[in-house]
Amino acid sequence: MTARALVLGALSLGATTLRGPLRARDTELMAAGLRAMGCHVSTSDENLWVLRPRPLCGPARIDVGTAGTVLRFLPPVAGLADGAVTFDGDERSRTRPVAPLIGALRTLGARVDYGAGLPLTVHGIGRVTGGAATIDASASSQMLSGLLLAAPEFDRGLTVRHAGPPLPRAPHLRMTVQMLRAAGAGIDDSRPDMWVVEPGRLNGRAWDIEPDLLGAAPFLAAALVTGGTVTVAGWPRSGIQAGHRLLDLLHQMGGSPAVTRQGLVVRGTGTVRGLTADLADVAELAPVLAALAAVADSPSHLHGLAHLGAHETDRLAALVEGLTGLGADIAQDHDGLRIRPRPLRGGTFPTRDDHRLAQAAAVVGLAVGGVRLDDVTCTAKTLPDFPRLWSTMVHGPGSVGGQD
Incomplete structure (x- = not known):
């Protein structure tokens, strides 16, 4: 929500405010990318960010880090800038899927220099023609979201069709559509795998950012592992996040959510009970659910996850490596993981600079002594305060977070 609200604000008339934004590496990189193209983005107040749009311009250089949202949301915006905008990022981002998005942008009239990966340069001329495009966004729905967020500013709007395997993480696309409508966009998503966005100006507005429900997953999983009780304040009774499905999944694994x-x-x-579930729409939950499955009393099959190979790291392979190192019986199949109960042991869990893997290891560490994360700082990607919050939950206020 924070990333989408920032992009919509940059393309709107009037100021935009974000109340309760997620301050993390990914969202700070998004704000910095918009600043590089000329937007005024104030993030000095932890609880209220303010964005005032200005004409987008280059030359600019944007660091995407490992943020898929920055990598895929900002190139369409850069097409609307006047000047060249170059994108680069961490080593892993240089191989993450983005080519279908670049192909669609070229079809819509943008000039992009792109080889086999980052860096790439968008040569903006202050406008994008728009029109019709077809894209295979099966590797990441963020490519579609990126096109949709910028589409109201295209001269002819956008008619985009997804052609390929079923889209993963469809709830994130629904979030994009709902937020576009809330900002004043005319968008039709009534036909399967097709979206039509009318050209028109968006309106700056005040956004109340929901708590990060996916980020709450490891803390709620802790209740199942320990037989304790965990409360997450401010949980919305309804909302637009995929994380609402977490409650049903935790219930299936033996928890009592209310x-x-x-x-x-x-x-x-x-x-903890084993789980068989299709997680295609909530793939970000897979690492924490795999951690729960590793300490469950019955087998689990987590599937619908083939696209996780293109995330911050190859998450399926990384989970197999990390959990096997702790003694788990875990195997990767064509689109997921099969996990059978077996006594675990301590050891070092390689996080591969992936925040979700670090959170999964922390969950296992509640049930198994001697589990050590080789790096906990990677959690800053989406939750910089994770070490302190985790230590406070486990040991009480005043404890100091570390890697053990």
């Missing part, structure tokens, strides 16, 4: 006046309360018994 939304109360205090927030979401999850109680565990200390016994």
Whole structure:
């Protein structure tokens, strides 16, 4: 929501405010990328960010880090800038899927210098013709979201069709559509795998950013592993995030979730049940659910995850490596993981600079002594305060977060 609100604000008339934004490496990189193209983005207040749009311009250089949202949301925006905008990022980002997006941008009238990966340069002329395009976004729905977010500013709007395997993470696309409508866009998504966006100006507005429900997953999983109770304050009773499905998945694995006046309360018994589930729409939950499955009392099959090979790291292979190193019986199949219960042991879990892997290892560490993360700083990608929050939850206020 924070990333989308920033992009919509940059393309709107009037100021945009974000109340309760997610401050993390990914969102800071998004704000920095928009600043590089001339937008005024104030993030000095932790709880209220303010964006005032200005004419987009280059030359500019944008660091995408490992943020898929920056990599795929900002090139279409750069097509609307006057001047060259160059994108580069961390080593892993140089191989992440983006070619279908570049092909669609070229079809729509943008000039892009692109080889087999980053860096890439968008040579903006202050406008994008727009029109019709076809894209295979099966590797990442973010490519479609990137086109849709910028489409109201295209001269002819956008008619885009997805042609390829079923889209992963469809709830994230629904979030994009709902936020576009809230900003005043005319968008029709009534036909399967097709979106039509009318040309027109967006309106700056105030956004109330929901709590990060996916980011809450490792904390709620802790209740199941320990037989304790965890409360996440401010949990919305309804909303536009895919994370709402987490409650049903935790219930299937033995937890008792309830939304109360205090927030979401999850109680565990200390016994975790195995899970068979298609996680295509909530793939970000796979690492934490795999960690729970590794300490469960029955087998699990997590599937619909073939696209995880192109995330910050190859998450399926990384989970197999990390959990096998702790003694788990885990195997990768064509689109997921099969996990069978077996006693685990301590050891070092390689996080591969992936925030979700670090969170998964932390969950296993609640049930198995001697689990050590080789790097916990990678959690800053989406939750910089993770070490402190985790230590406070486990040990109480005043504890100091570390890698053990």
